[in-house]
Amino acid sequence: MTKKRHQELGLTDEQVLEMYKTMLLARKLDERMWLLNRSGKIPFVISCQGQEAAQVGAAFALNRKEDYIAPYYRDMGVVLAFGMTAKELMLSAFAKADDPNSGGRQMPGHFGQKKNRILSGSSPVTTQVPHAVGVALAAKMEKKDVVSFVTLGEGSSNQGDFHEGLNFAGVHKLPVITMVENNKYAISVPYDRQVASNNIADRAQGYGMPGVTIDGNDPLAVYQAVKEARNRAIRGEGPSLIEAVCYRLTAHSSDDDDRTYREKGEVEEAKKNDSVITFASYLKENEILTDSVEQRLNDEITKIINEATDFAENAAYAEAEDTLKYVYEEK
Amino acid sequence: MPVMSYIQAVTTALREEMQRDEKVFILGEDVGKKGGVFRATDGLYETFGEARVLDTPLAESAIAGVGIGAAMYGMRPVAEMQFADFIMPAVNQIISEAAKMRYRSNNDWSVPMTIRAPYGGGVHGALYHSQSVEAIFANQPGLKIVMPSTPYDVKGLLKAAIRDNDPVLFFEHKRAYRLLKGEVPEDDYVLPIGKADVKREGEDITVITYGLCVHFALQAAEKLAEDGINAHILDLRTVYPLDQEAIIEAAKKTGKVLLITEDNKEGSIIGEVAAIIAEHCLFDLDAPINRLAGPDVPAMPYAPTMEKYFMMNPDKVEKAMRDLAEY
Ligand SMILES: Cc1ncc(C[n+]2csc(CCOP(=O)(O)OP(=O)(O)O)c2C)c(N)n1
Numbered sequence: 105m106t107k108k109r110h111q112e113l114g115l116t117d118e119q120v121l122e123m124y125k126t127m128l129l130a131r132k133l134d135e136r137m138w139l140l141n142r143s144g145k146i147p148f149v150i151s152c153q154g155q156e157a158a159q160v161g162a163a164f165a166l167n168r169k170e171d172y173i174a175p176y177y178r179d180m181g182v183v184l185a186f187g188m189t190a191k192e193l194m195l196s197a198f199a200k201a202d203d204p205n206s207g208g209r210q211m212p213g214h215f216g217q218k219k220n221r222i223l224s225g226s227s228p229v230t231t232q233v234p235h236a237v238g239v240a241l242a243a244k245m246e247k248k249d250v251v252s253f254v255t256l257g258e259g260s261s262n263q264g265d266f267h268e269g270l271n272f273a274g275v276h277k278l279p280v281i282t283m284v285e286n287n288k289y290a291i292s293v294p295y296d297r298q299v300a301s302n303n304i305a306d307r308a309q310g311y312g313m314p315g316v317t318i319d320g321n322d323p324l325a326v327y328q329a330v331k332e333a334r335n336r337a338i339r340g341e342g343p344s345l346i347e348a349v350c351y352r353l354t355a356h357s358s359d360d361d362d363r364t365y366r367e368k369g370e371v372e373e374a375k376k377n378d379s380v381i382t383f384a385s386y387l388k389e390n391e392i393l394t395d396s397v398e399q400r401l402n403d404e405i406t407k408i409i410n411e412a413t414d415f416a417e418n419a420a421y422a423e424a425e426d427t428l429k430y431v432y433e434e435k
Numbered sequence: 436m437p438v439m440s441y442i443q444a445v446t447t448a449l450r451e452e453m454q455r456d457e458k459v460f461i462l463g464e465d466v467g468k469k470g471g472v473f474r475a476t477d478g479l480y481e482t483f484g485e486a487r488v489l490d491t492p493l494a495e496s497a498i499a500g501v502g503i504g505a506a507m508y509g510m511r512p513v514a515e516m517q518f519a520d521f522i523m524p525a526v527n528q529i530i531s532e533a534a535k536m537r538y539r540s541n542n543d544w545s546v547p548m549t550i551r552a553p554y555g556g557g558v559h560g561a562l563y564h565s566q567s568v569e570a571i572f573a574n575q576p577g578l579k580i581v582m583p584s585t586p587y588d589v590k591g592l593l594k595a596a597i598r599d600n601d602p603v604l605f606f607e608h609k610r611a612y613r614l615l616k617g618e619v620p621e622d623d624y625v626l627p628i629g630k631a632d633v634k635r636e637g638e639d640i641t642v643i644t645y646g647l648c649v650h651f652a653l654q655a656a657e658k659l660a661e662d663g664i665n666a667h668i669l670d671l672r673t674v675y676p677l678d679q680e681a682i683i684e685a686a687k688k689t690g691k692v693l694l695i696t697e698d699n700k701e702g703s704i705i706g707e708v709a710a711i712i713a714e715h716c717l718f719d720l721d722a723p724i725n726r727l728a729g730p731d732v733p734a735m736p737y738a739p740t741m742e743k744y745f746m747m748n749p750d751k752v753e754k755a756m757r758d759l760a761e762y
Pocket residue numbers: 178227228229256257258259260261287289290291352356
């Protein structure tokens with residue numbers, strides 16, 4: 105019997121099902137957040153939709169108990185895979201005190217959770233790249249077998265911090281994996297008005313590391329690329345750049361109207377490659393996602409999201425005076 | 436007690452901290468083999484090796500940003516900006532990232548990093564090797580800014596900065612590096628960040644300043660003393676956040692206050708010092724608060740005539756002190 109693709113990669117049926125479940129949870133959580141936004145309950149949403157395969161495929165290729173991640177605002181799939189819960193993400197969406205990312209200080213999508221080694225992120229794009237390089241430098245100095253994994257959008261790869269960070273990592277051969285989630289737009293500006301090179305992966309050349317472009321709608325392809333990059337990093341061969349090509353299925357954020365700059369037909373076309381659907385088909389063909397399993401997953405996820413929403417909606421805000429806390433270490 | 440120069444105190448503090456704690460490491464341009472363009476890291480590469488005295492690519496945002504990442508991992512990086520003037524490409528990392536990390540993560544993450552940079556003029560450094568940049572960072576809660584004036588303070592404060600669990604900008608006056616010498620104890624002492632220090636007791640006028648200007652004020656004070664005028668001199672040492680209590684006390688002591696900085700006048704550190712005094716000492720003042728500062732031009736020019744015009748010196752300080760005493 106010929107091996108199935110995921111088996112060739114060393115993934116069990118349970119593991120790929122877990123990947124799918126994480127992708128689906130990210131998608132459904134994101135969809136719920138839009139509903140909450142449109143009904144006036146939460147002020148802001150920024151989506152992972154269309155990028156779940158890249159995010160979850162990559163996260164599953166890392167050591168989720170030891171590696172460090174510096175995600176960007178769309179990476180709900182990455183942080184879910186690294187241990188952040190639906191409840192915690194909802195607390196952040198509602199800006200409640202128990203939001204582990206920031207205690208309600210930052211907008212949603214600004215991930216951070218030390219216990220899961222998720223570096224805290226900010227709004228100015230790409231600042232996280234040198235941080236991930238710094239973690240990799242420290243891990244190398246401490247002789248730890250861990251890598252850092254950092255993501256950003258293709259537009260953000262124009263920032264100086266991308267180039268300074270990758271060059272630093274290349275010069276010092278640091279165990280850092282940079283994955284650009286190329287969703288073809290930076291708000292309204294399309295790829296060809298944003299980046300002069302034919303693809304993002306080519307940028308790796310200048311920094312002495314391999315760069316690959318892969319199908320970001322295929323979680324197994326992403327898994328494979330990140331796995332290889334991680335193996336290289338652990339062998340001491342240095343950093344890698346991965347470009348995961350995907351598509352942003354929503355507007356840039358809840359404050360954007362994408363009808364002003366892209367055709368509806370283009371979005372409809374992209375939905376044909378929606379990884380949540382295509383990966384489900386793969387799992388069905390291989391009899392991993394049977395009807396009963398699918399039913400169970402959907403029920404489970406609906407329950408998780410309902411509970412998370414109710415919990416977060418009813419949770420307390422920070423006290424007003426908490427505004428003054430934690431500027432400096434409090435002894 | 437050994438006498439050493441200001442820059443030797445920097446090197447000594449770095450060496451002792453690296454010996455004490457293996458998480459401490461240095462990164463910056465030319466800090467390794469060369470030992471820094473001013474030789475502040477002289478000999479450290481030989482002792483601690485290239486991994487702990489890391490020559491980085493010429494890219495300041497990466498120096499700050501990589502330092503931040505390493506600090507978040509649990510290291511204690513000491514980043515060097517070759518000149519304070521070249522900290523500008525790293526401002527986003529310092530202000531958006533380092534300063535806000537603890538606050539934005541609700542105390543989950545922190546950045547125990549020190550950034551050292553030589554600042555200041557009077558060395559024929561022209562516009563881009565002479566600047567005082569502290570005011571740019573001095574309204575960024577989350578940062579601490581230390582600007583020592585003596586070798587003794589350098590050692591104690593740099594050690595404190597390295598051990599601090601929040602980001603500290605440590606600005607060293609480059610003209611002080613070899614000009615100033617002083618006694619520095621061999622033992623392992625730290626001085627408190629956030630505390631000003633009375634460098635001279637006096638009853639007639641109060642001078643509040645920091646960095647190299649402390650010496651100009653001390654020199655001028657000796658001359659004034661010959662004429663029976665006794666100046667009280669407060670060295671801020673930490674210019675952000677300010678030691679309000681010490682400022683108020685020093686202002687009240689004489690009721691006549693002169694504030695000095697080498698930086699441009701408008702928007703400088705001493706403007707904030709003046710505001711603190713205005714808020715708290717109105718009925719204790721016997722003269723308007725005086726400010727002596729550089730002119731409001733972009734930076735210090737190269738030609739000696741213009742450099743001298745811009746740069747603070749003991750004569751300018753002496754004149755301002757006498758004028759205030761006679762008010
Ligand atoms: C330094 C900076 N400039 C501008 C912005 C505003 N902004 C937020 S996201 C964004 C577009 C980013 O596009 P891309 O990197 O492709 O990521 P995507 O949102 O498509 O995932 C812009 C311009 C910002 N956050 N930071």
